[in-house]
Amino acid sequence: MRRFVTSRFFRLYPLYWVSIIGAVVFSAILHLNPLDWKMVLVNVTMLQQFVGVGNLIGAYWTLQIELIFYFICAALFILGRLHIARVLFFSSLLWLVVAIIMAVARNLTDLKLPVAIPLALCLMFFGSVWRRRLVEADPLSGRLAKVLLPCILAAIPLIAFMAYNRDMGFHENWHRYTAAYILAIVLFITLTTRMRIENTIIVWTGRVSYSVYLIHPLVLHGYAIWMKSYASALGMPTQLHIIVISVITLGVADLLFRLVEGPAIAWGRSIVGRRRALG
Numbered sequence: 001m002r003r004f005v006t007s008r009f010f011r012l013y014p015l016y017w018v019s020i021i022g023a024v025v026f027s028a029i030l031h032l033n034p035l036d037w038k039m040v041l042v043n044v045t046m047l048q049q050f051v052g053v054g055n056l057i058g059a060y061w062t063l064q065i066e067l068i069f070y071f072i073c074a075a076l077f078i079l080g081r082l083h084i085a086r087v088l089f090f091s092s093l094l095w096l097v098v099a100i101i102m103a104v105a106r107n108l109t110d111l112k113l114p115v116a117i118p119l120a121l122c123l124m125f126f127g128s129v130w131r132r133r134l135v136e137a138d139p140l141s142g143r144l145a146k147v148l149l150p151c152i153l154a155a156i157p158l159i160a161f162m163a164y165n166r167d168m169g170f171h172e173n174w175h176r177y178t179a180a181y182i183l184a185i186v187l188f189i190t191l192t193t194r195m196r197i198e199n200t201i202i203v204w205t206g207r208v209s210y211s212v213y214l215i216h217p218l219v220l221h222g223y224a225i226w227m228k229s230y231a232s233a234l235g236m237p238t239q240l241h242i243i244v245i246s247v248i249t250l251g252v253a254d255l256l257f258r259l260v261e262g263p264a265i266a267w268g269r270s271i272v273g274r275r276r277a278l279g
Contacts, residue, residue: 001074003272008070010268011210015261016046016063019214023056026218030225057217065120072121085132089144092125096155103162115163119156123185126152134192149189156181204254211253211261219249 020043027035042053049055049064072091076082098118106113126148132141160177167173191197197206205212223245 001077004074004077006272007265007268010264010271011261012063012066013046014264015211015214015256017044018256018260019218020044020056022215022218026222057214059213059217062120065117065124068117069121069124085129085138085141085144088125088128088132088141089148092122092129092148093151095119095122095125096152099159100155100162103159107162107165110166112169113163115159119159119181122152127188130189130192149185153182153185205250208250208253208257208261211256212249215252215256216249219245219252223248 020040024035024040039048039053040056042048042051043056043060046060046063046067049061055061073082076087076091081087095118099115099122102113102115102118105111106115126145129141129145129148132138133145157174157178160174160181164172164174164177197203223241
């Protein structure tokens with residue numbers, strides 16, 4: 001458990017803190033809205049959503065789901081149940097049922113219930129079952145995955161329609177949610193079976209993906225401000241803007257991986273290695 005916590009800490013937090021510093025500096029240079037320093041300090045912990053504090057960068061919201069998944073996995077590990085296929089299967093199924101219940105409740109009450117959390121946890125545990133099927137060649141996990149996958153695919157349109165058929169402030173549209181989730185699942189299955197992800201460039205984008213995730217909002221915002229300052233660029237086609245933003249984001253992400261994320265991961269591994277040696 002100590003090895004897991006150590007590796008996760010050095011994998012997530014150093015680069016996350018750099019993105020916070022970037023957001024603060026960005027705000028100061030561009031003279032944006034005054035920063036709430038209490039909000040900034042709480043964001044440093046990555047636990048802000050658990051205590052009702054807003055995210056400094058909007059994209060941070062998915063980190064809460066990741067932490068919840070880690071907490072659940074840690075509890076299952078302590079109980080000696082983390083590597084049991086049926087436990088992973090029923091964990092996924094349980095969270096799918098919770099997502100359906102919350103979606104129905106959201107539809108009936110108009111409360112902004114966080115349906116994305118149980119649905120994401122369902123998919124994470126499905127990924128665990130799928131990994132056992134592929135990597136460990138576990139026949140039971142293969143059979144359980146064949147039961148779980150149709151359940152998820154059938155439930156997603158229902159969940160999306162019940163939860164997101166009305167706009168509650170985030171431009172909700174159940175068609176887009178349904179299409180996005182199903183497309184993601186189909187790609188996930190395809191790219192781990194028939195079209196394995198082994199291309200060097202694709203592997204590189206996976207390596208820098210956490211950096212892309214944390215830094216892309218700053219790039220987008222900075223590019224939008226630059227566009228307002230240089231009206232002559234407004235004639236550029238949308239496709240060219242997308243290419244420019246993508247190149248800048250990937251370039252910055254690669255630099256951050258080399259300077260921050262990669263060394264932090266190596267530092268965490270060295271600490272884990274020293275603990276093993278001392279043990």
